[in-house]
Amino acid sequence: MTAGPEEQSGLTALARGLSAPKGFVDASLAAPAPGTIRLLGGIPAPAALPVEAIGKASAQLWQAPDAAVASLQYSPARGSAALCDWIAKREGVDPSRIVVTNGGMHGLALAVLTVVERGATVAVDDPVFPGFLWALEVSTTRTLPVPVVADGFDVEHLARRLATGARVAAAYTVPDFHNPAQVSLSAPKRQALIELAERYGFYVIVDNPYRELRFAGQDQGVAVFNQSDRAIHVNTFTKTLGPGWRVGWLVLPDHLVDPVIRLRNRLDVHTSSVAQAIIERLLTDDADWFDGIVRGATALYEERAGVLIDALQEQLPGALDIVAPEGGLFLWPRLTDDAVDPAALFQRAAAHGVIYQPGEFFAADPRRRSSARHLRLSYSDRTPEELREAVRRLALAF
Amino acid sequence: MTAGPEEQSGLTALARGLSAPKGFVDASLAAPAPGTIRLLGGIPAPAALPVEAIGKASAQLWQAPDAAVASLQYSPARGSAALCDWIAKREGVDPSRIVVTNGGMHGLALAVLTVVERGATVAVDDPVFPGFLWALEVSTTRTLPVPVVADGFDVEHLARRLATGARVAAAYTVPDFHNPAQVSLSAPKRQALIELAERYGFYVIVDNPYRELRFAGQDQGVAVFNQSDRAIHVNTFTKTLGPGWRVGWLVLPDHLVDPVIRLRNRLDVHTSSVAQAIIERLLTDDADWFDGIVRGATALYEERAGVLIDALQEQLPGALDIVAPEGGLFLWPRLTDDAVDPAALFQRAAAHGVIYQPGEFFAADPRRRSSARHLRLSYSDRTPEELREAVRRLALAF
Incomplete structure (x- = not known):
């Protein structure tokens, strides 16, 4: 078998338009020198993953014949009823507005395919979670970058662009513990963003995987998103119960529920019934269990953020502007000395056995x-x- | 929250083009009268699902700390290495050509999005698995129906249409134990179909979920598909280990591997690591296990097919033309009396407490x-x- 340009011509415009892997999945990052310490991904701490509880819930499932067989059969495209109910209660919405997804990226892709027309423009965080730009490529590569400032997505910046004629199909932001910029969107700006969406008729794609992981500061709330016809609220169990499940959810405006279900039903019918059955058991057998897991994980991340900041301030005094995060998994320090070349620094750091994501990537x-x-x-x-x-x-390396 | 036409206008052409549920998911079929016997879906027998073995493999996974944590983390977009290896060996191809999917429908959707341009025409089985037409709507609704005859997809029919100017981006067929028509595509016609695809530069989307479930007749082979640059071979564990896993696979020509991985990575990153880890353990701990499961399931389906045919011949002599299936999950009998109205028959049968899929649906x-x-x-x-x-x-009802 050989593949030449003539075979490539059989690819769809969609397939031809998807860029090659880079950054997170760059081979040089994926295979660093042995002993290298990786400060790379937004990956839950192994110690924060509730393996023992999962093992117990899983054993109960396989020992309950009816439940076991049900978990091996087809299940609703929208997600299992009990799981939708639990999520809906937590989000403060009617269960009919929940669609269970195969994790956050799946939720983003469904949102994009449903409301972002091919070639349309989407306002995005700058810096931005690059995974969203990759997902976005299934519809478009046209973006309107909106600076992320100390209190999040610069809504005024977008308002000015819209006032002078720019038009967008959607605006994308991570409102809680932004990836990579750590900040959270203030409550007044959440309201302002939704009002802007309503005025100009675009959707806000609200990507919220870190929401549960708060260890300081005030929750700015998601009710404003969940009460709007213009917000698609994307969430996931990835950062709490683990990415490996591939289980997340969408909170959708009523009028988008059927279109999204029609699409997801075609793409892969439904999320794994096995994964849903185990997670559902974990969440519902003990109503306090999930909060306990989140508390444990959050305490761990708070400690680690503190250790990292203390070490940076001790070992590299003045070299970095550091803002203490209020939650999430990332620190986004800024180089204070303009003479430092970030690319050269990254290379020297890798040579000394530590790798991270250079800011340019975002x-x-x-x-x-x-x-x-x-x-x-x-x-x-x-x-x-x-x-x-x-x-x-x-x-x-400095 | 209210939704009017003005909100609907925010939907993409893709989302607007997806038809509403019908047939399998029609509410009147989904909620039949109590006591109704359903001969509806291609669903594995609960008795054929290896619940006990799954429970054991699952317990081993959660008791092995490193494996457990790994199954909760991100895993490769193409699928876990051990699972790809097992599948590749069974398919007789290099593991690099396997992509693990979220079940067969996901494989079909990935194939369509990768090689069927929007608005292109696709040759399809007639009768056809309607799920494929639904998946196809993500790219097109234009089909060229090709009769399915006693030895499967009528390749000569397609050849004549192509010779007189028709052009297709792909041809779709279920080669083994066709859904709904039970028949299998003969080996010479498999070869002829691939030669046609090579001559005219289209892809053959080979949908093979029932392949393992043979209880009579000769295997017509899949090597001709797996050796061609023009075939996308779609398979799944749905009919053997259960639909609830949502785990299947594609055998791809080399040149389609990267495009498909780029697409699936964007749509939902990867198939559940948890589901893959349990299935991988089941398949590899005992090399004979899967064949044993298949033998048990196949014997069960052979018995049931026999019981159904015997009962039809006893109770309805001469009313139906019946061909004994060689495998799979379906019987596709034809009404012999042209005076029988199939729609009225279906209504009377439902009133008497039995429902099935009317042939018209396919x-x-x-x-x-x-x-x-x-x-x-x-x-x-x-x-x-x-x-x-x-x-x-x-x-x-007759």
Whole structure:
């Protein structure tokens, strides 16, 4: 079998338009030198994953003949009733507005395919979670980058662009513990963003995987999103129960429920009934269980964020502008010295055995150079000892 | 929250183009009168699902700390290495050509999005698995129906249409134990179909969920598909280990591997690592296990097919043309008496407490009336007693 350009011509415009992997899945990052400490991904700490409880719930499932067989058969495209009910209660919405997805990225892809016409423009966070830009490529590569400032997505910036004629099909933002910029969108700006969406008739794609992981500050609320006909609220169990499940959910406006179900039913029928059955058992057998898991994980991430910040301030005094995160999995420090070349720093750090995501990777607007002055340091899946050693190595690179 | 036409206008052309549920998911079928016997879906028999073995494999997984944590984390977009290896060996191809999917429908959707341009024409089985036409709507509603005859997809018919100017992006067929028509595509016609695809530059989407379930006749082979640059071979564990897993696979030509992975990575990152980890353990801990499961299931389906045919011949002598199936989950008998109105028969049968899929539901070409003369009777998930009672009720309806 050989493949030449003549075979390639059989690809759809959609398939031809998808860019090749980079960044997170770059081979040089995926296979670092042995002993390298990776501060790379938004990955839950192994210690925060409730393996023992999962094992118990799973054993109960397989020992209950009817439930076991049901979990091996087809289940509703929208998700299992009990799981939808639990999620709906937590989100404060009617269960009919929940669609269970195969994780957050699936929710983003469904949102994009449903409301972003091919070639349309989408306002996006800048810096932005690059995974969204990849998902967006199934519909478009046209973006309107909107700066993420200290209190999140700059709604006024978007309002000015819209007032002067720009039009968008959707606006994308991570409102809680932004990836990569750590900040949260303030309550007044949430309201303002929704009002803007209602005025101009676009959708807000609200990507909220870190929402549960708060260890400081005030919750800015999601009711404004969940009460709007213009918001698609995307969430997932990835950062709490683990990415491996591939189970997340959408909170949809009523009028988008049927279109999204029609689409997801065609793409893969429904989310794994087995995965849903185990998670449903975990969540509903003990109504306090999930909050306990979240508390444990959050305490762990708070400790690790603290260790990382302390080490950076000790080992690299003045080298980085650091804002203490209020939650989530990332630190987004800024290089204070303009003479430091971030690309060279990254290379030296890798040579000293520590890798992270260079800020440039998250730039939505290549003309804006501000992201490139940042490092994204993920502290979630490294122990305090590893974090201290990582900073020691980073200091050598400076 | 209210939804009016003005909100609907925010939907993409893709979302607007997806038809509403019907047939399998029609509410009148989904909620039949209590006590109704359903001969509806291609659903595995509960007795054929290896619940005990799954419970054991699952317990081993959650008791192995490293494997448990790995199954809760991200895994490769193409599927876990051990699972790809097992599948590749069974398919007789290099593991690099396997992509693990969320079941067969997901494989079909990925194939369509990758090689069927929007608005293109696709040659399809007639009668056809309607689920494929639904999946196809993500790209097109234009089909070229090709009759399914005693030895499967009528390749000569397609060849004549192509010779007189018709052009297709792909041809879709279920080669083994066709749904709904039970037949299998003969080996010479498999070869002829691939040669046609190579000559005219289209892809063959080979949908093969029933392949393992043979209880009579000769295997016509899949090597011709797996050796071609023009075939996308779609398979799944749905009919053997259960639909609830949502785990299947594609065998792809080399040049389609990267495009399909790029697409599936965007749509939902990867198939559930948890589901893959349990299935992988089942398949690899004992190399003979899967064949044993298949043998047990196949014996069960052979018995049930026999019970159904015997009962039909006893209770309804001469009313139906019946071909004994060589495998799979369906019987596709034809009404012999042209005076029998199939729609009225279906209504009377439902009133007597038995429902099945009317043949008309599977017609790819509405002008061809032949499918409407058939009933699709699924025998897989009904006991022999239920099948005999179902036929007794059907006889009352005649």
